[in-house]
Amino acid sequence: MSTQTQLSARFADTFPELAVPWRSEEAPDPRLVVLNDALATELGLDPEWLRTPDGVAFLLGRDVPEDARPVAQGYAGHQFGQFVPRLGDGRALLLGEVTDHDGRVRDIHLKGSGPTPFSRGGDGRAVLGPMLREYLVSEAVHALGVPTTRSLAVITTGRKVQRTRVESGALLVRVAASHLRVGSFQYARLIDGSRGGDGEELDVTRRLADAAIDRHHPQARGAEQPYLALFESVMDAQASLVAQWMRLGFIHGVMNTDNTTISGETIDYGPCAFMDAFNPDTVYSSIDAQGRYAYRNQPAIIGWNLARFAETLLPLIDDNVEQAAATLQPVMNSFSDRYRAAWLRETSRSLGLPTTDISPDQEKLIDDLIGLLTEHQPDLTRFNRLLAETASVDQVDDAPVLRMFTAPGDITAWLKRWLAMSPDREAMKRVNPIYVPRNHLVEEALKAAEDGEMAPFLRLLDAVTSPFERHGRFSKLEYPAPEDFGRYVTYCGT
Template identity: 35%
Template sequence: MLGSTTTLVIFTLTMTFQANSENALDFCERSESCLHQQYHSLSSSNRTHFPLSLSCRKLIDALPLDEIDGNFVRTVKRCIFSKSQPTKLLGPLTLAAVSRDVLEHILDLHLSVTQSEDFVHYMSGGKLLPGSVPLAHRYGGHQFGYWAGQLGDGRAHLLGAYVNKKGERWELQLKGSGKTPYSRSGDGRAVIRSSVREFLCSEAMHFLGIPTSRALSLIVSEEPVWRDQFYNGNMKKERGAVVLRLAESWFRIGSLEILAKTGEEDLLRQLLDFIIEEHFAFIRTDDPNKYVVFFSVVVNETAHLLAQWMSVGFAHGVCNTDNFSLLSVTIDYGPFGFMESYNPNFVPNMSDDEGRYSIGAQANVGLFNLEKLFEALIPLLTSDQLHRAQQVLKHYPQIYHRRFHDLFKAKLGLLGDEKNDSYLIAFLLKLMEDTGSDFTMTFRQLSEVSVMQLQKGTIPQAMWALQDLASHVFFSDWVNLYLLRLRRQMGDSDEDRWSRMRKVNPRYILRNWMAESAIRKAEKNDFSEVELLQQILTHPFKEQDVAEKAGYANRPPPWAAQLMVSCSS
């Protein structure tokens, strides 16, 4: 368990409550030459200049590549990446969705490029962008608490990096683009339902203010892909899809674990030095304690990320070490879910029979994953540095609690810091748990109800989540404590409080039923609801007429309770 008995009060309620460099360079040059020839061999009618080029140099020059070529499945040694070509999707391709924000503000492109046939082929892996040398990353991981050995990018291809006009470096990756050396028994494909969910959620999380990978495009095909969605022996023919996603880096805890586990200490040091130099520039490369500093930053930022997940009711679903970013951003959207009725035992993944990754267990799982990162760093640390790193890890609960506390204070519109604030938050969450009140709309409607309405008990019927909460026998006791706390915020009006609270309490989240409705239409080539949700979730804190008409702020429909999401995708 985390922390002492006293620090666990709110926690319990919320979480139970270079030898290879020449070869690499030769490969890069050969690939770019082949791409150049491929591009210029196109007929003149199809040949257009696409205004985006990537660079593979930084990764391939600094880190060793797999000496074996080809996409066949194998055990990979002594490298960080394997060369791997995407497999072209079959059948007519359809651009189902595109993020204009990513297109214009990250990739510096104009929306008009999406009208070209080339765009669909480039963003699905049928053609390679200039400068692209597709790579699959080798990593391992602890899955559901057990070491799973070599994992790696089994259906993802890193195309290269783009540095935009703001000086930001983004790595572009295709997901669902075919087999790699790490595909194991998989086919390297992704289907429409999981791809719609990843596209929508990564963009939704960004606009909620949660650190996350981004998604540029969703492209669907007519290629048949067979899946046993619920692991009950019923194989079903679905259709393939590819998401082009972006992150500053795709390195994860498992990237270091695999090297420590296989005794590749020199490569472990090489990779970690590269990660620090590229992504932790504030750490001096000549600092003898740089690995401890790195670990301290990852511990701190991971705690912050998990507290942010909790603040919007987000459950990742598969918190394996191979899904935890070293840059502490949300990656690898699988069977995630936004909690509806408040329940610390909410499990979004039907494959998680034991509830290991329930929403209330996420912070403890974060600690487990950081312990595995610590173990991976052991070969690089002196005895004194090991001790320091252990002390850093001990502070994780405190860091998490502080961030959680601050986020939930803001959700309640509280200013300053009073000793009973943790109790006020925990009291509310307990009432929500007992009544099954909707997590998102309870906080949102507290952002819309007046002090007078709370005081008189005249909560409007339209505030259905607060009406559910008000059914609790102790609701009036909590309200009295809350109102006393608000009165001590001198000069703070309802309008001021509403303004603050509405900036941190979304009105719209990607609920499972909303995603499912969009998926069902998308599978029939109707992408209108995918587009609608994308537009609405770009402004989750702002009330929108079209969203209200669609019922996105209403009580979830009864059929929503029957929805199940699995790891099958």
């Protein structure tokens, strides 16, 4: 064991009600497929040591420091609107927490580490393709400046795992600000609700809320009503997060309450994808037949999830639940305005326009643009980037972005209105990516990796983690899928 490797058991020690001590499944023939050297260094881990057999054993959760206590975390959740009271880490383990070079506490978490008491009949394993997908997309999202869990490593286990076909077993090592979720609070309330007697019935929920304040939203501690302030802080963090997804055309695909973090980080890259043609009804997930988590629905769904979070906090707000609801309701009712403000700020960033004191004319310009994008459905990533290359009002008729519209006249008038606002096109280039994980390229890279060829994956990873600077060797990565790629469908990988 590396003397540099320190893991605390903070969550395990603080919340025994929400944690089951557990050990990862042994891997018969582990092989490190990809390691995030920069992230390892940031966490105070030695990348070279992590590549050794001892380091791989640590990443697998088989050889952890003596003071570590890996646990499977318990949580509940609304899955596609249906409440499931006991979900938990069915194929995951929290190894423990580390303190990074900036003094932040970070979770080290495994995904695909074998069955746990929460597995509900599943095998607890993961396979290579979905784990590499999460690594690729989460690191791309991080490079785009969006709050997210990170990926430290992917390791193949040497097992063969049966899904729709036999695939190579694999494990992802994930890093997060924490794994506290709305579902964690739902589970805590169920535990508290099952207890009798006065004084203890809110113990787990209160301790969980206090931990969330201390770790993620410390400004709430000094508020007159700290638990109300916690709710507002989480609401603002999630409104900002989803506004960033919407600006970039990112579709999460499975926005259940157990995938809504208290920290405001993106978590769980299962059936996720970046949208090519701008169509608000886009759904990529094979398990979302009704389009509950379609692109256009993401703001409403996060509002719904936050309402479920609010329900768990009611007894902490006031002993009288009716009074607590009356206190929380105006805050909950403000969500649509808070989200709208976050979305206007994000879209203004894309357009190189002021992000504060947004004028009615600027707001109208943004709303009109969404109408044009919805009607003509250009590729969103290229549209945002090419917009920055529209030089002046005098050159609008020759602007490259016009070629993305079947009826250029519809966008020309809009472009002149936009340019009249003196957009900062250099600032636009810093926030509008050239490269995102294009769906056809992701699938191409994952298939090659499954066949033992990692070069396409590493090349795509290199591009999407440097998304704002154009590189000649990545020129083919700028474009959406060819027409013969067909309709794209993603799977959760379980």
